[in-house]
Amino acid sequence: xxxxxxxxxxxxxxxxxxxxxxxxxxxxxxxxxxxxxxxxxxxxxxxxxxxxxxxxxxxxxxxxxxxxxxxxxxxxxxxxxxxxxxxxxxxxxxxxxxxxxxxxxxxxxxxxxxxxxxxxxxxxxxxxxxxxxxxxxxxxxxxxxxxxxxxxxxxx
Amino acid sequence: xxxxxxxxxxxxxxxxxxxxxxxxxxxxxxxxxxxxxxxxxxxxxxxxxxxxxxxxxxxxxxxxxxxxxxxxxxxxxxxxxxxxxxxxxxxxxxxxxxxxxxxxxxxxxxxxxxxxxxxxxxxxxxxxxxxxxxxxxxxxxxxxxxxxxxxxxxxx
DNA sequence: GCTGAAAGTGTGTTAAC
DNA sequence: GTTAACACACTTTCAGC
Numbered sequence: 001x002x003x004x005x006x007x008x009x010x011x012x013x014x015x016x017x018x019x020x021x022x023x024x025x026x027x028x029x030x031x032x033x034x035x036x037x038x039x040x041x042x043x044x045x046x047x048x049x050x051x052x053x054x055x056x057x058x059x060x061x062x063x064x065x066x067x068x069x070x071x072x073x074x075x076x077x078x079x080x081x082x083x084x085x086x087x088x089x090x091x092x093x094x095x096x097x098x099x100x101x102x103x104x105x106x107x108x109x110x111x112x113x114x115x116x117x118x119x120x121x122x123x124x125x126x127x128x129x130x131x132x133x134x135x136x137x138x139x140x141x142x143x144x145x146x147x148x149x150x151x152x153x154x155x156x
Numbered sequence: 157x158x159x160x161x162x163x164x165x166x167x168x169x170x171x172x173x174x175x176x177x178x179x180x181x182x183x184x185x186x187x188x189x190x191x192x193x194x195x196x197x198x199x200x201x202x203x204x205x206x207x208x209x210x211x212x213x214x215x216x217x218x219x220x221x222x223x224x225x226x227x228x229x230x231x232x233x234x235x236x237x238x239x240x241x242x243x244x245x246x247x248x249x250x251x252x253x254x255x256x257x258x259x260x261x262x263x264x265x266x267x268x269x270x271x272x273x274x275x276x277x278x279x280x281x282x283x284x285x286x287x288x289x290x291x292x293x294x295x296x297x298x299x300x301x302x303x304x305x306x307x308x309x310x311x312x
Numbered sequence: 313g314c315t316g317a318a319a320g321t322g323t324g325t326t327a328a329c
Numbered sequence: 330g331t332t333a334a335c336a337c338a339c340t341t342t343c344a345g346c
Contacts, residue, residue: 003219014220017213021177022203024323035331040324054214056307057173063159063207064170064309071259071266088303095310103227105297106262110227114309141261147244151212151307153220153270154251180338191316196339 004049009034011155013042014051018152021055066096066114069143070121073107075136083134084108090132096124107139160205165190167311169198170207174308177211222270225299226277229263231292239290240264246288252280263295 006014012032016023025039032039046052061067076083091100091111099112115121125138162170168188172179181195188195202208217223232239247256247267255268271277281294 014213014215018215019212020210021213022211026323036323037325037332038330041330044325049219050216051219052213053216054176055178055211056175056214057170057177057208058210058212058307059170059174059309060206060209061309063205065312066309069257071257071261091303097304098308099305100303101225101227101297101299102301102303103297103299105227106295107297109303110297139262141257141259141263141266143257143259145258147247147256147258147265148253149255149307151214151305152254153215153217153222156221182338192339193317193341194315197314200340 004046004051006051009038010042010046010051013039014046015155017043017052017055018150018155061114065116068115068117068121069146070113070115071141071143072111072113072125073137073139073141074109074111075106075139076108076134077136080134080136083132087132087135090128094124094128096120160202160207162207165194166198166202166207169195170202171311173199173208173211174306174311217270221272224271224273224277225302226269226271227297227299228267228269228281229293229295229297230265230267231262231295232264232290233292236290236292239288243288243291246284250280250284252276 009032013028016028016031025036025043028034029036029039043052061069074087076087087109088100088102091097091109096113096115097111098114101110102108103110113121113124115124121140125140128138129135165188169184172184172187181199182192184190185192185195190198199208217225230243232243243265244256244258247253247265252269252271253267254270257266258264259266269277269280271280277296281296284294285291
């Protein structure tokens with residue numbers, strides 16, 4: 001994949017689109033000093049090039065009954081490292097796992113889990129431990145309060 | 157805030173909108189078996205009620221020069237707990253911090269950081285330690301590979 | 313209440329410049 | 330990149346369920 005060059009207009013557009021992808025091209029155009037047509041053409045190009053990977057709706061977790069957030073560190077025993085693909089697949093398939101990272105550090109994998117409440121999280125862990133027995137440890141950090149929730153990237 | 161009741165149509169819409177908020181109402185209508193008008197009306201209501209909090213563009217981190225992801229556990233000494241608001245404000249204001257959670261567990265706060273490379277992350281940590289001296293420890297997990305990246309919630 | 317269809321409005325798209 | 334003509338999507342209205 002070639003790295004597309006972005007000018008200041010693109011950067012302004014991307015900054016704005018990361019905050020609100022629903023707004024009209026005319027609004028964006030007025031803000032960055034461009035015509036609406038130019039804005040749409042640029043947006044189309046950014047989408048086609050894959051700079052804009054998707055536009056998604058962000059929902060209120062409380063309304064959806066997922067008021068509890070947990071950060072789980074997953075550790076596989078040294079002897080069971082072959083089970084890693086299996087664990088990754090499990091995380092990928094589980095809807096309650098919103099995000100997951102394969103890391104180096106204290107744990108092997110870190111997962112961001114959204115649950116209705118603690119019993120539900122307990123049940124999830126039990127299921128995980130049962131279905132991936134090679135998993136040796138789950139260390140959980142309970143989120144008291146989410147401070148920042150976004151997928152936005154800093155724009156240089 | 158009253159919890160809005162959602163029917164099956166709403167749930168289908170939300171599921172679809174979490175994956176792609178750019179698609180046309182007519183497309184959604186055909187998929188869930190409703191007229192385009194009804195879909196638009198429902199979407200408007202879901203936005204007004206705050207069920208849909210935002211629609212945002214998701215960018216490619218590689219293209220934006222943020223290929224490195226890190227998970228930082230931040231610990232404040234027992235004596236310096238009054239510095240917590242200051243630390244929270246710092247994280248909120250720092251663009252490289254994409255997500256942050258106030259947690260109970262090994263650390264006091266967990267931050268998801270996006271950096272161009274390790275030197276940049278080092279510089280960020282140095283700046284943080286300098287500007288919030290009450291911070292006693294930063295434990296970093298380096299992300300080898302992101303497995304899942306989304307803000308989508310499971311729809312019951 | 314909510315839906316579906318048609319009319320009306322505004323936006324996204326395309327072509328010429 | 331801008332402007333203008335065009336096509337299409339969204340909005341509103343209204344009748345009906």
